[in-house]
Amino acid sequence: MRLNYLAITAISLWLLCVPNTISAHFFEPNVPTPIPSWLNETQINETLSEWDAFRNLSGCHAGDRVDGLSKLKKYFQYFGYISNSSSSSFNFTDDFDDALKSALETYQKNFNLDVTGELDERTVQQIVRPRCGVPDIVNGSTTMNSGKYNSSSSTRFHSVSHYSFFPGKPRWPDSKRDLTYAFSPGNQLTDDVKSVFARAFERWSTVTTLTFTVTDSFYTADMKIGFFSGDHGDGEPFDGVLGTLAHAFSPPNGQFHLDGAENWVISGDVTKSSVTSAVDLESVAVHEIGHLLGLGHSSVEDAIMYPSISSRTRKVELVQDDVTGIQELYGANPSYNASSTPSASHERETSDGGPRILSSTWGLRALFAVGFGLLFL
Template identity: 65%
Template sequence: MRLPFHLFPIAIALCLSFSLTHTSARFFPNISSIPPSLVPNLTASVPTAWDAFQKFGNCQAGDKVEGLAKLKKYFNYFGYIPNLPSNFTDDFDDDLQSALKTYQKNFNLNVTGELDEPTIQHLVKPRCGNPDIVNGTTTMNSGKPTSSNTSNLHTVAHYSTFPGTPVWPPNRRDLTYAFLPENKLADDVKAVFLRAFERWSAATPLNFSETTSFYTADIKIGFFRGDHGDGEPFDGVLGTLAHAFSPPSGRFHLDLDEDWVITGDISTSSVTSAVDLESVAVHEIGHLLGLGHSSVEEAIMFPTISSRTKKVELASDDVLGIQSLYGANPSYNGTSGSSTPSTQAPETSAAGDHLTSAPRLWGLSALLAVGFLLLSF
């Protein structure tokens, strides 16, 4: 039986509507523009993937507490327990204690090996999805000496790089970036990324320009929800905010479920889930260029950032790190300020990885195929 001709447009529209659901992220021009109807319980705490960690207060070695297995999975994801067995338990064992001590050192906490309150409050903060430790080694808090004679830079650095120190090759200093077409980003959102790129180009010989050719761009930026085909699924509001892969992969993914704010004083917001887009973008671009995480809390490359926080200026540690990879911009004056200032109105990141096909393109093709199959009956 064939579908009546007058129902053809409806069938096609249904296919398209299903395939394009949730391809556009939620952006707000400024914090006051978030409507209450879109964000329920604005002033209440927003449940996150790691809220359950709050109940582990003062746990210590030898304890057994329901849910500790989830904390071990967290530490495995970020590299602190590299070889987690498939049958891991809720026991506070030696692996968990060792992971805690390393985590506490990396984040400048008292190294107790216990789940004390300061450690728990740090564990539940939103953060980058890139691991702090790759292949079992960490250099976040190694205190590397530097040879810089610049008076405004620290003499000890805590930046890190990816294993093997991958960088963009010398013949690629003018890099292009593009946005996933399905996200349909407005110009004011794209302008946030332009400002973020400019902060890194101010300190280095690198230049960045937007192109409309997504699949041939050096850097490919997309907003995704949940499992999006790269082995690093997002987890909803807060939790992991974004991740990016080391050179020359160029993959830069952000969580579609966040409440992204474009401009304005985000610190005054009563919306507990508000995330400053430029702050996250500047951090992830550091990964795209070859930097790992830093233990300097003021640094852009520090792994965590609380909601309702804006941090976009490169710190001395960031500058030391990026200039160790690419050298200095001869015109650099010690600040990373964008020429267009804002006004009120993620072995997961290995070098050489290639872009996986966007899941929504496959979904679109499949659903259209089903739709046209229906038309043939």
């Protein structure tokens, strides 16, 4: 009787730990990829229009009243440019008021855009890009490091710092240099899919003292990877196609969740995919692993840890900004050849310095909102 009770308890705990895991969808590589008949094209177009409609606001400036500005204000509120504490009294109208202008100027500064306070074309293009769901501003202070630099007046030397960390600068302890990872048993992923993650982990082990080993023991693994749908128990429900793609928690939590409804390319040339919303799985995996290891976001557009990634884009190579950040946490791999790491080409220096520390509870997770659906081989 006691054994039966323990068995039931164990099964119950398993169900609580692995909610709503789902199977992923796969397609053949390097061939034209039509949208499958079971995928609702109407749903895709409706989801696309939520952010894509912001394109209609291009050219708006202070004093205008244009349909859709109220939704843009909610967008800025979500990403921290309009404080949640003041949202109850905030004027969510279609008026381009001073508060929207102020939010827009801060946004432009964070993304190294010209600070015009207007919805110019470059700003609108950035707004509609798929991006991370973590707010850029938490509790009134920015968490993005927009091209800050350090300088020494005595040596006339300065170094650009763009990477950031989570609150308290969490990292895996020195006693854990070989970290294990496992996949949710409910997903039943193929070896081809698992190999994508192995390559992503290897990119970080190449530059650090860390190594990563896959294990079949999901519940004892340091890092747990799974595809989920909807509300999956961590307080950050997935929203289906073209919403939040994935999120990862800072050390030592180790949780890495991906939305099973998204469009993924596992192999082949993602840039030639006939599905315009296709996304390269390895590109997202490398980014999220950076969060698992303790890195926040960088304002360097070429960096892996940059918040946004466009569809049909492959970006898997660490640049110097990523390497400098992760080596500050874990040191350098003795075999690492620094000359082989590309420098970022989109750096922009501004006035104050130092790597940034993400603040508030938002820093405990990284929600990568890239708006894609399904898995492609």
